[in-house]
Amino acid sequence: MYKLTVLPLLFCTCLFAQTQPPKNIVETGDAVSSSLMKQLVPKLQHEIQTNGLISALKFCHENAYILTEEVNLRQIKGVSVKRISLKERNPINTASEDEKKVLESMQLMLEKNELPAYIITQEDKSYKYYKPLVIKKEVCLKCHGDISKNPELSAFMKEHYPLDKARGYKMNDLRGAILVEMQP
Numbered sequence: 001m002y003k004l005t006v007l008p009l010l011f012c013t014c015l016f017a018q019t020q021p022p023k024n025i026v027e028t029g030d031a032v033s034s035s036l037m038k039q040l041v042p043k044l045q046h047e048i049q050t051n052g053l054i055s056a057l058k059f060c061h062e063n064a065y066i067l068t069e070e071v072n073l074r075q076i077k078g079v080s081v082k083r084i085s086l087k088e089r090n091p092i093n094t095a096s097e098d099e100k101k102v103l104e105s106m107q108l109m110l111e112k113n114e115l116p117a118y119i120i121t122q123e124d125k126s127y128k129y130y131k132p133l134v135i136k137k138e139v140c141l142k143c144h145g146d147i148s149k150n151p152e153l154s155a156f157m158k159e160h161y162p163l164d165k166a167r168g169y170k171m172n173d174l175r176g177a178i179l180v181e182m183q184p
Helices: 002-017 023-051 053-073 097-111 138-144 151-160
Strands: 079-084 119-123 126-134 174-182
Touching: 023 053, 023 079, 023 119, 023 126, 023 138, 023 174, 053 079, 053 138, 053 151, 097 119, 097 126, 097 174
Parallel strands: none
Antiparallel strands: 079 174, 119 126, 126 174
């Protein structure tokens, strides 16, 4: 058991052992991740309130990737944004091996109540800014919690997201992260 917990903790330490990232990296990560959330969240909330849960799911299925790409089109050269998760609903949001390590470290930090507002990693001159996505609203659990009691929702998921892993969450669980990549 000891060996299993030491490696992730060492990795977490390495994330924070880096020198302070340039201010513009933090500012860009904050701005771009906020921009994505401002594109997705209000539109999703509007769909839920106006047309119901299934309509909101259809909206996500048809528009989440497009809205993310619209945010990407507004960025300067070398900056891009995406959503990643260890339990993705859409394969497009699958984390790479390095990104999975960061998400696993975030999970450990969250369990210890030590999750920061963001994590930045650097490789050469490129940076990755990770903004944790933690489930803080009950409405999120309608699609990401236990959906087995909603046959219409379950049928929609089975049809549109046959590889869905993004369920079974509870309040304050780590859902994933917004990843802003910055390359020179």
